[in-house]
Amino acid sequence: MKYISTRGHVGQPANPEFCDILLGGLAPDGGLYLPESYPRIGRAELDAWRSLSYAGLAFEILSRFITDIPAADLKAICDKTYTADVYRHARPGDDTAKITPVHWLEQGRLGLLELSNGPTLAFKDMAMQLLGNLFEYVLAKRGESINILGATSGDTGSAAEYAMRGKQGVRVFMLSPHGKMSAFQRAQMYSLQDENIFNIAVTGMFDDAQDIVKAVSNDLEFKAKYKIGAVNSINWARVAAQVVYYFKGYFEATTSNDQQVAFCVPSGNFGNICAGHIARMMGLPVAKLILATNENDVLDEFFRTGVYRPRKTAETRVTSSPSMDISKASNFERFVFDLVGRDPRKVAALWTEVDAGRPFDLSASAEFARIGDFAFASGSSSHADRLATIGKVFEQYGVMIDTHTADGVKVAWEQIETIPADVPVLVLETALPVKFAETIREALGRDPEVPADLQGLEALPQRVEVMAPDLEQIKRFIVERV
Numbered sequence: 001m002k003y004i005s006t007r008g009h010v011g012q013p014a015n016p017e018f019c020d021i022l023l024g025g026l027a028p029d030g031g032l033y034l035p036e037s038y039p040r041i042g043r044a045e046l047d048a049w050r051s052l053s054y055a056g057l058a059f060e061i062l063s064r065f066i067t068d069i070p071a072a073d074l075k076a077i078c079d080k081t082y083t084a085d086v087y088r089h090a091r092p093g094d095d096t097a098k099i100t101p102v103h104w105l106e107q108g109r110l111g112l113l114e115l116s117n118g119p120t121l122a123f124k125d126m127a128m129q130l131l132g133n134l135f136e137y138v139l140a141k142r143g144e145s146i147n148i149l150g151a152t153s154g155d156t157g158s159a160a161e162y163a164m165r166g167k168q169g170v171r172v173f174m175l176s177p178h179g180k181m182s183a184f185q186r187a188q189m190y191s192l193q194d195e196n197i198f199n200i201a202v203t204g205m206f207d208d209a210q211d212i213v214k215a216v217s218n219d220l221e222f223k224a225k226y227k228i229g230a231v232n233s234i235n236w237a238r239v240a241a242q243v244v245y246y247f248k249g250y251f252e253a254t255t256s257n258d259q260q261v262a263f264c265v266p267s268g269n270f271g272n273i274c275a276g277h278i279a280r281m282m283g284l285p286v287a288k289l290i291l292a293t294n295e296n297d298v299l300d301e302f303f304r305t306g307v308y309r310p311r312k313t314a315e316t317r318v319t320s321s322p323s324m325d326i327s328k329a330s331n332f333e334r335f336v337f338d339l340v341g342r343d344p345r346k347v348a349a350l351w352t353e354v355d356a357g358r359p360f361d362l363s364a365s366a367e368f369a370r371i372g373d374f375a376f377a378s379g380s381s382s383h384a385d386r387l388a389t390i391g392k393v394f395e396q397y398g399v400m401i402d403t404h405t406a407d408g409v410k411v412a413w414e415q416i417e418t419i420p421a422d423v424p425v426l427v428l429e430t431a432l433p434v435k436f437a438e439t440i441r442e443a444l445g446r447d448p449e450v451p452a453d454l455q456g457l458e459a460l461p462q463r464v465e466v467m468a469p470d471l472e473q474i475k476r477f478i479v480e481r482v
């Protein structure tokens with residue numbers, strides 16, 4: 001499988017394969033890598049895959065995208081990654097062996113696809129644990145090392161750090177928005193004392209941190225000299241690994257491959273739902289992809305109006321679903337590439353506007369006229385909605401959900417009437433409630449349960465550098481430590 005950039009120019013090597021782009025992260029032209037075409041999955045494969053374990057399914061799907069790792073090695077990596085020991089935090093009564101079980105709220109109609117059973121209690125572990133093992137394998141084969149620069153609004157950071165801690169040849173420099181994450185999220189990251197982990201809290205929002213990550217990656221000389229890599233969903237490997245649970249969720253929620261499923265996805269950087277879009281393009285029977293935002297509703301606005309209007313830092317709200325406080329959604333570029341017929345010149349022109357801080361308007365375009373072909377719907381949620389949803393789900397079903405999943409359930413409830421009654425709607429459970437205890441207390445007047453292996457986390461000593469979102473200062477910080 002060869003990869004292309006959404007902006008048309010890939011640099012060297014001219015026809016990169018998976019391992020090149022795993023280490024490369026962002027394409028040299030500032031664009032994002034995608035396969036030159038999506039593998040098509042037919043009925044025979046769906047039938048054969050229905051009964052596979054998560055690890056078996058991951059191997060089948062990933063081997064369509066990864067053709068430069070021998071099959072036996074890739075299989076061993078999938079088997080080592082997707083175990084019930086790693087994904088051990090399923091709800092009592094749910095089957096941990098399934099890795100991502102479905103917890104039905106309304107049997108057969110509305111369910112939670114549990115994606116947060118990994119070590120850091122958010123869906124990021126689904127891909128990040130695999131990335132940790134892939135990096136280790138590829139770096140050892142090539143005799144190389146990597147310095148990962150990442151940005152987090154709360155969950156990518158801890159997932160990456162837990163996946164990379166102690167890994168040979170890997171250092172992680174993680175930028176987080178100072179004072180904007182929950183106390184539990186801060187403790188998960190800043191309490192790590194491993195020598196290869198560096199936490200930097202920037203005095204800004206996630207988007208400022210993401211801009212720095214991209215600026216460092218776009219300095220090709222610096223990137224090559226200091227071997228800078230990425231673990232955010234700008235790295236294709238993240239998205240590829242996330243495609244797997246859409247297939248698994250589909251099989252889990254249906255009994256036959258004649259059925260369809262709708263997915264509702266709490267969204268910020270558009271990485272998660274982008275994986276759903278790709279699963280659908282590959283042939284998964286998806287009736288609808290419902291995108292849910294919080295008050296930072298730039299993506300909901302696009303799907304309703306055709307106008308993409310990334311907000312500035314000052315206009316980005318600090319909310320009670322903080323991991324979705326994102327106003328410039330990286331992976332949206334991958335979707336727009338498909339929307340405009342995979343024409344990199346069009347994407348490059350649109351992102352010249354975005355990179356200059358300007359909106360773009362596709363509302364009158366032939367492309368936006370065809371948006372229905374992609375089966376998206378969208379909605380947004382507020383703090384009051386979140387509290388009410390957490391309360392209602394707990395009261396009606398005895399299930400405690402986190403604030404981001406609540407944004408999803410709220411929008412799923414709004415959309416469910418538009419979905420045929422025989423189509424199950426799965427809301428992606430993107431984090432567990434313990435990560436957002438303050439809002440859970442506000443909604444329910446009680447504390448979420450703390451998993452046994454994470455008790456006492458917030459009392460541990462913390463290690464973090466606070467810095468302005470200053471590109472040169474952050475580059476210096478990296479140079480002094482590699």
Ligand SMILES: Cc1ncc(COP(=O)(O)O)c(C=O)c1O
Nearest residue numbers: 155267268269270271272323430
């Ligand atoms: C808990 C949680 N929910 C939802 C999201 C949004 O996902 P995405 O950025 O892939 O759209 C994030 C962050 O990415 C998250 O951490």
Ligand SMILES: N[C@@H](CCOP(=O)(O)O)C(=O)O
Nearest residue numbers: 152153154155156232233269
């Ligand atoms: N919500 C994320 C930020 C976006 O991260 P990405 O790695 O999926 O691009 C976070 O919690 O850090």
